[in-house]
Amino acid sequence: MPYLPTLCDHCSRPRLVPIADVTDGAARCPDCNGEARIVPSRSYPAADLDLFDELSEGVSSGMSAATAQQLAARVGHILWSGSSTSAFNDLMERWPGLFTLQTAIGGNAQAQRRVLQLLSTIFAALAMLRPGMPVSSHDQEERSEPRTVAPSR
Helix, strand or coil: EEEEEEEEEECCCCEEEHHHHHHEEECCCCCCCCCCECCCCEEEEEHHHHHHHHHHHCCCCCCCHHHHHHHHHHCCCCCCCHHHHHHHHHHCCHHHHHHHHHHCCCCCCCHHHHHHHHHHHHHHHHCCCCCCCCCCCCCCCCCCCCCCCCCCC
């Protein structure tokens, strides 16, 4: 089943949701059950769910919409140009939490491209943050509204 990228208007988390769960261009966030907007992007297979979540958690904390927009453009350029492994490594070094992933991928160009495609989508989602929305995806555990879906941990 294909999955579409979303950005939750409540918790600001980019997530992939099953295309079957999308109604009128929106879905429910699998984390907080808030309304999630569809991010203009390609669809992803179920095999990308865990990697998307790992990348999203690793890069989105504290990121502003403007920074996300700049990073989306940078990653888009890297993908378009077919830049070298050094460009990938420079980008990955910005987030120490992704070191294990970077090490596992090594110089595998196909794996690097897959990660960059996912990052491009995540940054595009975070660029959609509205003024006043929280800029952190996983620092919003305590909210004024109760969660209707138990957090997955």
